[in-house]
Amino acid sequence: MMNRRRSLSLALAGLAAGTTAACRREEVAKAPEPAPAPPPPSPPRKDLEGSALTPVSVDPSLEIRTITGLRPFRPSGFVVRREEREGKTLVHNYGHGGAGITLSWGCANLAANLVPLVSGLPCAVIGGGVIGLSTARMLQLRGAKVTLYTDLLPPDTTSNIAGGHWWPVSVFDSNKRTPEFTAQFLDAARFSFRYFQRLMGPRWGVRWVPSYYLSEGPPENGWLAGPGGVLHETQIGFRDFGPGEHIFPAAYVRRFHTILIDPSIYLETLLRDVQVAGGAVEIRRFAGADEILKLPQQTIFNCTGLGARELFADSELTPIKGQLSILLPQPAVNYNLINGSYYMFPRADGVVLGGTFEKGNGDLAPDDAVKSRVIAGQRAMFEQMRENQKGILAAAR
Numbered sequence: 106m107m108n109r110r111r112s113l114s115l116a117l118a119g120l121a122a123g124t125t126a127a128c129r130r131e132e133v134a135k136a137p138e139p140a141p142a143p144p145p146p147s148p149p150r151k152d153l154e155g156s157a158l159t160p161v162s163v164d165p166s167l168e169i170r171t172i173t174g175l176r177p178f179r180p181s182g183f184v185v186r187r188e189e190r191e192g193k194t195l196v197h198n199y200g201h202g203g204a205g206i207t208l209s210w211g212c213a214n215l216a217a218n219l220v221p222l223v224s225g226l227p228c229a230v231i232g233g234g235v236i237g238l239s240t241a242r243m244l245q246l247r248g249a250k251v252t253l254y255t256d257l258l259p260p261d262t263t264s265n266i267a268g269g270h271w272w273p274v275s276v277f278d279s280n281k282r283t284p285e286f287t288a289q290f291l292d293a294a295r296f297s298f299r300y301f302q303r304l305m306g307p308r309w310g311v312r313w314v315p316s317y318y319l320s321e322g323p324p325e326n327g328w329l330a331g332p333g334g335v336l337h338e339t340q341i342g343f344r345d346f347g348p349g350e351h352i353f354p355a356a357y358v359r360r361f362h363t364i365l366i367d368p369s370i371y372l373e374t375l376l377r378d379v380q381v382a383g384g385a386v387e388i389r390r391f392a393g394a395d396e397i398l399k400l401p402q403q404t405i406f407n408c409t410g411l412g413a414r415e416l417f418a419d420s421e422l423t424p425i426k427g428q429l430s431i432l433l434p435q436p437a438v439n440y441n442l443i444n445g446s447y448y449m450f451p452r453a454d455g456v457v458l459g460g461t462f463e464k465g466n467g468d469l470a471p472d473d474a475v476k477s478r479v480i481a482g483q484r485a486m487f488e489q490m491r492e493n494q495k496g497i498l499a500a501a502r
């Protein structure tokens with residue numbers, strides 16, 4: 106662009122020199138022409154990806170809270186399975202790791218499919234997080250009479266801590282993934298992806314946003330994502346940008362559109378829908394599976410997340426601690442940014458800055474050192490983004 110502009114001004118200068126002599130005779134007689142208006146400023150380089158995005162103001166004084174939660178992780182993946190115990194039908198639906206919101210509708214569907222005829226059937230659902238609430242609602246949509254038993258309800262569940270990004274990661278260890286689990290996982294992810302599209306809008310706190318993944322090397326394509334990946338069809342508007350094609354503080358950036366869910370709005374709406382549809386809610390803590398099996402309902406869905414470790418002696422369940430710092434909402438920010446383990450989600454209730462993954466750490470106390478590291482890292486990233494945008498604007502002038 107610079108070269109084009111330079112040659113244009115040289116051409117104009119040449120034209121002016123050629124005509125000067127011819128006009129000199131008339132100069133005396135004619136009044137001087139008004140000075141030509143300066144050329145309009147060059148528009149920003151819109152062709153560079155990200156040039157129109159608003160960088161986040163990462164100022165520690167804008168922090169509104171720092172929270173922690175425990176992802177219910179199983180190396181071999183979540184459990185959706187039916188068993189008969191002491192004359193009862195027990196359907197498990199737990200252990201969704203870092204993607205319980207993402208997989209919620211799909212796993213609710215898989216769980217409900219395990220009891221083909223639920224219309225008119227009294228069912229107990231244990232757990233008031235995203236998995237219990239989605240399972241309850243899915244059963245109601247098939248005509249079941251649901252009673253939800255739970256120790257905690259929104260806003261006090263782990264599901265309320267989630268960032269709310271729709272993307273099925275941190276769900277299993279690749280070397281532990283069986284063909285049976287893979288089939289369930291893909292079915293659940295695809296079902297959820299379609300189901301969430303019905304819930305777009307402010308009532309549910311669900312919307313589409315572009316997600317940007319930064320990397321220093323060319324983005325890698327794996328089993329899950331990228332061209333040829335099993336869930337590539339869910340990466341809407343997918344494109345990779347190389348050096349010189351974007352304004353982000355990294356050599357490469359991968360972009361695709363994903364669904365962003367505001368858990369505080371979403372879970373409140375979901376709970377209300379369950380209740381409006383006639384679901385009863387009983388606040389109760391169970392000490393063991395024997396208490397659960399004494400419930401009056403014949404069909405029981407276990408959606409207790411990390412609680413299943415003690416209740417059903419599942420020693421594979423491991424907590425993965427995550428800590429998030431939330432900044433005052435910044436409505437002009439309308440994209441996700443993921444850079445290694447750092448991520449930013451622009452929710453309505455605040456800008457979410459994460460993230461940490463501490464496998465085996467079940468201590469919910471916030472860690473100030475982690476907070477400082479996350480905030481400093483994110484601040485440096487967004488300051489660099491702002492500088493890159495300024496540099497490009499200046500170069501275009």
Ligand SMILES: Cc1cc2nc3c(=O)[nH]c(=O)nc-3n(C[C@H](O)[C@H](O)[C@H](O)COP(=O)(O)OP(=O)(O)OC[C@H]3O[C@@H](n4cnc5c(N)ncnc54)[C@H](O)[C@@H]3O)c2cc1C
Nearest residue numbers: 174205207233234236256257264268269270391410412427
């Ligand atoms: C920091 C962080 C970020 C995350 N980000 C995302 C994200 O961006 N996207 C995403 O999809 N997922 C994310 N997750 C993962 C997601 O939060 C979990 O996978 C999800 O919350 C699991 O849902 P759940 O209903 O199984 O568990 P929970 O929300 O923990 O609900 C379990 C329910 O069971 C009840 N219960 C347990 N034991 C008992 C008992 N003994 N008696 C009675 N009731 C009991 C509890 O009271 C609770 O109501 C994140 C998690 C964390 C911690």
